Amino acid sequence: MNISGSVVFVTGASRGLGLAFAKVALALGASKVYAGMRNPAGFDVPGLIPVHIDVTDDVSVASAASKCADTTLLVNNAGIGEVHEGALDKGMIDLTRRMMETNCYGIVRASQAFAPILAANGGGAIVNVLSDVAWLSVPMLAAYAASKSAAWSVTNALRLGVKGSNTQVVGVHVGFIDTDLVRGFDVQKSDPLDVARTVYAGVEAGELEVLVDEKTRYIKSTLSLPDAVYFNPPASA
Template sequence: MDVTGQIALVTGANRGIGRQFVLELLERGASKVYATARRPESLDLDDPRVVPLRLDLLDHESVAAAAAAAQDVTLLINNAGIATGATLVTGDLADVRRELDTHLWGTLDVIRELRPALAANGGGAIVNVLSALSWFVAPGTGSYAIAKAAEWSMTNGVRLELAGQGTLVQGVLLGAADTAIAAGYDGPKIDPREVPRTSLDGLAAGSIEVIVDDWTAMVKASLAGDPAAFYAELDALLAG
């Protein structure tokens, strides 16, 4: 997909990676970008091609209303997410469920609501912003990791189901980016601008999975080996 002239909808567009997606889409010549957020008044994107919309992944009515307003969409960027930091065994189950409801069910809800519009407009493409934590768990990331693992699997399933209508479904995987959601992480972080750049370059090449950084590439490569070796290496890295 060439982004020039496309009509995109970006979830979680008010900050971080979502905001960078909007800016990169505009830079590459998108004709319109629906920039969505739970509080669209928080958007500070000054471009006549930007259309603010309210969309809360935990509120189906807002998802349906946003989809109804964006019937000309050709590119869906599912970026919105949360990180509660809840642990799986002793943490608040409400927080664990909220992460799954957001990343899995909320993202799937957006896809289901916009599927007919994408089909009517020639198929288009869907980009799901995932995480290296789709493939492993680090201390304190349990609820986020299982939500992202579920979203990664959902991305693969949706790709198969939408192939018949000509919709390209891309998963974008990265480690930590320098955004608010990673504010408590002290390790290396990539520039969030690298995420949309790599993703949209991948769309132009027809890539169904995009690995943004070296850390994520290392995690993916480790999946073929003994997980004990990977987690021993992870422990050593975390120990400094």
């Protein structure tokens, strides 16, 4: 599908990657861009329409979808992350539950609410922001990685589920992005605007999966190998 002329709804759009997705969509000629966020108060970015949505709340998601029934492209970007000690951390289960609620179930809620709308509008696209940690989990991001692995599985099932309604489902895998989530991490980071541009180019090219950076592409290329990178990740992972 073309971004130009589309009606885009982005979750988690108050800042960071979500805001980048919203701004780039506008720059690419989207006819309308809804910036979904938990607290729209004070949000004032020219051309963007703030909409209240909390992807952890069924009523909030349904209300947002009802108000934005002309949407043709949904970007499931909302997500949370937290560093901890690893899979043996005593808080691992509770933390994973919290991550799942936003990072996985949030995608399910928004997709269930908007997929019928996209179908009614002739079809469109759903973009799910995932991560390279869906394939390469490291101890300090174990809970986050578990939620993203689950979201990847949901994305693949969703793609098959909407196949008959002319809706494209794009899974986005990317490493560290220069946002508040990884502030203070001494690692290579992608620019959010560059990520958004790369993803939208993939959408327009009809891609089903967008691997944004070189590291992510390398990780995926090893998945079927006997020495897949997730067995012995490099120290920089």
